Amino acid sequence: MSSRAYEHPADRSALVALRKLTGFDTVFKTLSGMLPERSLRLLFLSDSVRVSERQFAELHHMLLDACAILDLERVPPMYVSQDPQPNAMCIGLDQPIIVVTTGLVDLLDEEEMRAVVGHEVGHALSGHAVYRTILLFLTSIAVRVAWIPLGNVAIMAIVTALREWFRKSELSADRAGLLVGQDLDASLRGLMKLAGGHNLHRMNVDAFLEQAEEYEAGGDLRDSVLKILNVLPRTHPFAAVRAAELKKWSLTRDYQRLCDGHYPRRDEDGETRITDSFRESAGHYAQTVRNGRDPLMKLVNDVATGAGDLGGKLRDFATGGGRPRRPGPNGSTGSGTTGGSGGPGGPDGPRDSGERG
Numbered sequence: 389m390s391s392r393a394y395e396h397p398a399d400r401s402a403l404v405a406l407r408k409l410t411g412f413d414t415v416f417k418t419l420s421g422m423l424p425e426r427s428l429r430l431l432f433l434s435d436s437v438r439v440s441e442r443q444f445a446e447l448h449h450m451l452l453d454a455c456a457i458l459d460l461e462r463v464p465p466m467y468v469s470q471d472p473q474p475n476a477m478c479i480g481l482d483q484p485i486i487v488v489t490t491g492l493v494d495l496l497d498e499e500e501m502r503a504v505v506g507h508e509v510g511h512a513l514s515g516h517a518v519y520r521t522i523l524l525f526l527t528s529i530a531v532r533v534a535w536i537p538l539g540n541v542a543i544m545a546i547v548t549a550l551r552e553w554f555r556k557s558e559l560s561a562d563r564a565g566l567l568v569g570q571d572l573d574a575s576l577r578g579l580m581k582l583a584g585g586h587n588l589h590r591m592n593v594d595a596f597l598e599q600a601e602e603y604e605a606g607g608d609l610r611d612s613v614l615k616i617l618n619v620l621p622r623t624h625p626f627a628a629v630r631a632a633e634l635k636k637w638s639l640t641r642d643y644q645r646l647c648d649g650h651y652p653r654r655d656e657d658g659e660t661r662i663t664d665s666f667r668e669s670a671g672h673y674a675q676t677v678r679n680g681r682d683p684l685m686k687l688v689n690d691v692a693t694g695a696g697d698l699g700g701k702l703r704d705f706a707t708g709g710g711r712p713r714r715p716g717p718n719g720s721t722g723s724g725t726t727g728g729s730g731g732p733g734g735p736d737g738p739r740d741s742g743e744r745g
Contacts, residue, residue: 389458389459389513389651389652389653389654390651390652390653390654390656390657391510391513391514391515391560391654392652393567393646393651393652394510394560394563394564394567394646395514395563396557396559396560396563396633398556398559399514399553399556399559399560402552402553402555402556402557403519403553403556403557405549405552405553406519406549406550406552406553425480425481425482425521428479428480428485428521429465429480429485432465432467432469432485432487433467435469436467436468436469436487437467437468437469438465438466438467439451439465439466439467439468443468444468444493446498447466447468447488447493447501447505450501450502450505451463451464451466451486451505451509453502454502454505454506454509454568457506457567457568458506458509458510458513458567458568459513459654460509460512460513462483464478464480464483464484464485464486464509465483465485465486466485466486466487466488466505467485467486467487467488468488468489468490468493469487469488469489469490470489470490471489471490471491472489472490472491473489473491474489474491474492474495474581474582475488475489475491475492476488476489476504476507476508477508477520478508478509478512478516478517479517479520479521479524480517480518480521481517481518481521484512484517485517486505486509486512488504488505488508492504494586495581495582495585495586496581497577499569499571499574500574500575500578500581501578502568502571503565503566503569503571503574503575503578504565504578505568506564506565506566506567506568506569507561507562507564507565507568508561509564509568510560510561510563510564510565510567510568511557511561513564514557514561514564516554516557516560516561519550519553519554519557520554522550523547523551523554523623526546526547526550527547548620551620551621551622551623554624555619555622555623555624555625558623558624558625558630559634562575562579562633562634563634563637563643566634566637566638566643567646567647570647572634573593575631575634576593576596576631576634576635577593579596579627579628579630579631579634580593580596580627580631583596583626583627583628584596593631596628596631597628597632597635599628600629600631600632601632603615603626603628603629604629604632
C-alpha cells in the first residue's frame with residue numbers, strides 16, 4: 389500500500405509549501421547531519437521500556453498487525469516512556485522510532501490504543517518522522533536563541549511552517565489509524581478522551597462531534613481570526629476538529645474502496661506526477677472554501693465569486709457590525725437611537741456604543 393492511499397490532500401500541499409520555504413533546504417541538510425539520532429536511540433533504550441513479546445506484549449501484537457495492514461516491511465522499534473501526559477510520537481531519521489507515554493497507555497482501551505498504534509505506523513510509512521524530529525530540535529533551538537532577533541525570526545519562520553505541515557499530517561495519520569483499527573467509534577472515543585480525560589461514562593461522542601460543528605460554523609470574522617491565532621503554536625489540530633474530519637472521511641467512497649482492497653501501490657509512486665498532487669490539493673481547498681461554514685471561508689468564497697461586498701464586510705468585521713443587536717426599550721433590535729439612512733443594523737445605520745472599536 390502506498391501512503392497516498394490515506395494521506396490528506398492538505399498534508400501533501402503543506403509539505404510542498406514547506407520545502408519551498410526560503411532556507412529550509414539548507415537547514416534540513418545541516419540538521420540531518422547534526423541531529424544525534426544514535427544518542428536518541430540510546431536514550432530510549434536506557435530510560436524507557438522497549439515493546440516486545442515479553443514487555444507490553446499486547447502493544448507488540450498491535451504494532452505487528454498495523455505494519456502488516458499498512459504493508460510497512462520494516463517494523464519500527466516501539467517504546468513506552470514514563471510520562472503522565474498522554475502522548476505518542478514517531479521520530480527518527482534513518483529508522484523511525486515510535487514512543488507512547490504511560491499516560492496514553494493508561495487512558496485508552498485496547499481498540500482505542502490500536503488506532504493510535506496505526507496512527508504512528510502511518511506517520512512512519514509516510515516518512516513524517518524526519519520532519520517531526522527536525523521540528524522538535526528546532527523548537528528547542530528557538531528557545532535557546534530567542535535573544536538573537538534575526539536568528540529567532542529565521543528559525544521561528546521554519547518552525548511555524550513545520551507546525552502547519554504537521555497539523556495537516558495528523559489528519560493523514562488519523563486515517564491510517566482508522567484503516568488499522570477498522571473501528572470508527574474507537575478512534576473517535578480516543579480523540580474525545582484526549583480532550584476530556586478518562587471519564588468516558590460522562591461524555592458522549594455525538595455531543596463531541598456537535599462541538600466540532602459549532603466550532604467550525606460559529607461566530608463572526610473575528611472568531612475566524614482568533615481560531616487561526618489559537619492554532620498557530622500547536623503541533624496538533626484540536627481534538628474535536630480531528631474527530632469531525634475523520635468521521636467525514638469514513639463516509640466517503642475513497643475510504644470504502646480502501647476497505648475493499650482497492651488502493652494505490654508503492655511501486656506505482658514513481659509514475660505519480662507532482663501536478664496530480666497539486667491538482668488534488670487545490671480541489672480540496674476549493675471545496676473547503678465553497679462548502680465551509682466558517683465566516684472567513686464564506687467571505688473568501690463571496691469575494692472569489694464576486695458576490696460579496698468586501699468593503700462592507702470588512703467594515704463590519706472592524707466595527708462589530710456582524711454581531712446581533714441588543715434589544716431596545718421597545719423590544720426592537722436597533723441601536724437604541726433613531727434615524728440613519730441605513731436603518732437599524734444596516735451598513736450605514738447607527739452603531740451601539742458598546743460595539744465600537
